[in-house]
Each structure stands twice: as structure tokens, then as C-alpha cells.
Amino acid sequence: MNWQAINFDWNQARAFLATAQEGSLSAASRALGLTQPTIGRQVAALEDTLGVALFDRVGRSLILTEAGRDVLTHVQAMGDAAARFSMAATGQSDQIDGHVAITATDIMSAYHLPPILKRLRDIAPGIEVTVVSSNSIQNLMRREADIAIRHTRPTEPDLIAKLAGEMTGHLYATRDYLDRVGWPKTADDIARCDFVGFDDHDRMVALLNAHGMPITRKNIRYASADGVAAWAMIRQGLGIGPMSRAAADLVPEVEMVFPDLAIPFPVWLVAHRELHTSKRIRLVFDLLAESLA
């Protein structure tokens, strides 16, 4: 190993990486939890020791020079390795106390997760939890969360996935709404109802069609990509919409519209291979698996 080649200040490389990716010294300082002068000095010092201008100072913003773009790929590789290192290290840590980030759909985050987290608090009060509520599929590879709750099986390698259980979705509406439009029974009844959907209307129409509900896109009068907002619309009596039984049971004013109609969907727990060996994350993972079964 030639140590001279790697004998530069690695923290300066980190500052350069953050600056290049975030687009400014200020943004980089926020990302790394340092101050803007510090980042600025680190980047300047790196440029000085390397003898290359990494950024062109044009106006209030920095733009990468060609040299900066060329070397950025390597420091990105450094950052990726650093992330893997950090992940493997926390995976090796046998400290039970510490931080765990869980990502889940907003519905899961709002209605299913809180009681589980209450149990977790009783079991291991030292664990602090961040819930990253997001309906887009989180990229666990980038370590935005330690554990993900998904409804599709992940395809990425290096992730371990466990089918925690199966939940059933039903269609709900307020008694108020159903009294107004008449409790739907026939296909014609259904076709006259209003539906509350999420962001992917086509998928919802296809799903309901597959279960014998003759609706079209026209029926979806209200929608929100935010599951909690959509559920609030349903609770407001704006129409019929899907919800998991467990969450709907918490609300007295809604009624299951077609008791025979049950749409099963899987609950997958996903974690990094590296992280799965961590006592702390493993504990949360196992508790989630048990609670969601």
C-alpha cells in the first residue's frame, strides 16, 4: 500500500463531496452539521493541496470545474464506501440503545405503527425511533432508513425481506354518505358511487375491476397521494375508499361497504443485510414482524 497517495485530509474530501452534491457551501454545511466557513475553508484547502481548482466561483454560486467533475466520481466512490462502512459498523454494534429509522407508508405510519412503537418503548426505552413516512419506495441502499415496511417484495440484492403478514383492505364510507346515495348492492348502484383514490387511479380501477366492481376512472372523484388525507376525505363523507381493516376499525363513523370484498395485500419487512446483525435493529425488526403478523 502506498500511503502517500491517500495521505490527504479525508474530511476535506467529504466537504468537497457534500458541496458538489448539494450545490453550495451553505447547503453542504447544513448537510454535514458544520458551518459554512468551515466547509469553505476545507474545500479551499483541498484545492490548495491538490493544486487544482475544483469550483469556479461565479457570482454567489459555485459550479464544478472540469477537473472537479473528473475527480468527483472518485470521491463519490469514497462516500459510498463510507456509507457502507458506517452501516457495517452500526450493524456490528451490539449496543441496544441508539437510533433506528423506519420508513413506511403514511397510513402505516399514522395508524399501525404508533401502538407498536408504544410496545417498543416498554421493551426497550433506550431506543429512539424516527419514522420516515413516505409512499414512494424508499431507497434502503442509501441508508435513508434502517427498516422499511413495504407492500411489495423488494428486488434489490443485499436486502433481506421477511413477509411479516398479510393485511386485508376493504372499502369504507360513512354511514351518512351511504344513507344519502343508498347502500349500493348491484353493479349499477356501484357505478353511481363516488370513490376516493390515491395517486395511481388506473391501478385502483384495475384492482377493483378484478374484484368485480364495475367502476371506471370517472368514479374516482377525489384523490390524494397522501393516504391520511384520502382517508380524511372518506371520513368526511365524500365517497367510498379503501382502507385496511385494522385502521378503519378505529373510526366509528365509517362502515364497511361490501363485507364480502376483501383485498389482501402483503406486508414486507425489509432491512439491510449488514444491519440485520445489529442487536438494536434486529430487536425492532423482530418486534415489527411479530406485531404485524
Next chain:
Amino acid sequence: MNWQAINFDWNQARAFLATAQEGSLSAASRALGLTQPTIGRQVAALEDTLGVALFDRVGRSLILTEAGRDVLTHVQAMGDAAARFSMAATGQSDQIDGHVAITATDIMSAYHLPPILKRLRDIAPGIEVTVVSSNSIQNLMRREADIAIRHTRPTEPDLIAKLAGEMTGHLYATRDYLDRVGWPKTADDIARCDFVGFDDHDRMVALLNAHGMPITRKNIRYASADGVAAWAMIRQGLGIGPMSRAAADLVPEVEMVFPDLAIPFPVWLVAHRELHTSKRIRLVFDLLAESLA
């Protein structure tokens, strides 16, 4: 990008890498040009922030824990990326002054390189040169030198190679020696002579056999892997040995034994693809190519 994951002290990771690879804090401190307490503190701080013991302190030495071994691979990847980063950066540098490391066989280093370096000093006095004299093929991928002078074509990708020229080797001995054994003319004469070789006797025998010299391993009575030492033995009158014409012409007491026998060998100049764009290294590279033509 999740910045929290890479928001640890990268220099501590570097200290850990050096310590793991060198085997001790002291050795790591020497490798990185820091002091042993500094490395010790950095490694300890890293263990502290990660919450994992990286080394077991047993007696006077450190041995990696299992956790340390697991995370080492990732920090090695970091180091490799750091080396590539450093290389790309110096390749991008347009500073003409600075450092250039050249590796070459000891013969080249001792007899061919010095006059070229004298020319270089006149052209670019700001360039400081390190000559890494070694007969083993240097690993340019690890950046032990910026430019290598080799006599075989390199096979590694990411290296650029230029056939600078062709040198001819002849067999030399002192007049003194030749007078003593009788100037060899027939095959029998040759078989009676002593030869001075390098480390790979079989290769030398095969090479001379291919040129019609009927010698065997028995003829090689003296040898040294150090080319300069072998040449000194030839100049001492111990036997016949090969030398490049350019180097032998500098010495008055030796005589070419078989003027008809010329063994051509190529001179390759090798540099990293990244480094070849550096003004400074390019200048040295081009001067070498011109001088060795």
C-alpha cells in the same frame, strides 16, 4: 444522499485503515506521517463513536476483532477510492512544479537515467524527481511511481504504454579477462567461459542459446539480482556478461565480446491513464520518450 450515514470523521477511518494494514499504531503513524498518540486517539475515537471495539488490545500489539475485520473491507474500499481520487487530482493539476516518481531497473537508474534527469533539470528546474530503483515490476496501480520504465509491455488496463525505443544488449568482458581465457571464437571456446548473470539463470541461458551461444547453467558462475553489482563483477574481470551498449560505452576497460551478437530489448514507458493528463508528469514522460528513443 443520506449525509448522516457518512457524517463521521473520515480521517479516523483512514487511521483505522492504516493501523489495520500496518499492524500497529506506531507503524500506522509512520506510514501516515503522524505520531503514534494521534493515531491511537483517532482509532479510539472511532471505536467510541461507532460503539464497536475494532481491536483487541492484547499485550503490546493490537489484533482486529471480528467486527473490525468485517468493517475493514469497507474502509479499504474507501482507501482505494481515495487513492484513485488523489491520482485523478494530481492528473488534473496543471502545476508544472512538483514531484514525479520514476521507477526503473537499477541499470537504467544508474546509467541511463542520470543524464536525462540532468536535461530535465535544465528544462524544468522546479520538478523534483524520485527514482525508485527496482528490478521487480513495480505496481503502478498502487501509485508507487508515476512513470515506469519497463522492458516488457504492461498488461494492466488503465495504464498507457509507449514503446520509447529499442536498446541493444551485447556481451562484455574486460580485455584482461579475455586475454586470460583467450578470445572466444568457436562454440567450444564459449562453453569454457565464465558468465555473469542476474537472478533468472534459466531465462539468460535460453536467451543466449537462442542466439547460438551453447552455454548451460554451469557457465553462470557469478550472479546478482542487482544489475549494478553484476556489472561491477564483469568490470572486475570475473567473466562475460550482458549490458546495454549505451551503458557499456561509458566504461573503457570492457570490450564487446561478440560484435555480431546484438540482443534487442524494448523500452516501454508506462504511466497511469489519469496521470498522463498532468502537465508535469506529461513533460517528464515526453522527455523520457525522446531521450530513450
Next chain:
DNA sequence: GCCAATTCATGCATATCCGTATAACAGATC
């Protein structure tokens, strides 16, 4: 055209980290 909001650069006090010196200790060697 002016104002507001960001951005990067610069002084200065302070906190942090580093290097020197030293101690404590384990193996190797004679």
C-alpha cells in the same frame, strides 16, 4: 429600481486536536 433573501468571504475568540516527552509494559536476545 429597490428591497429581501441567499450566498461566499473575512476577523476574532475559543475549543479542539496534534506533537513532544514520558511512563508503563511486553517480548526478544544474550
Next chain:
DNA sequence: GATCTGTTATACGGATATGCATGAATTGGC
């Protein structure tokens, strides 16, 4: 078994980097 070499761990003074406050400059909006 004593000595010597090479290792890690521990004080302490000093160099270095960091953060805060401020200034200068540019962009965008009204």
C-alpha cells in the same frame, strides 16, 4: 534473568481548526 528494543497509554503546551459575527456581492421578486 537482565537488558534492550519496540509497543501502547498518559500529561501538557502549543498549533490548528472551528464557530460566531459581520461584511460584500449577487440573484430574484415586486
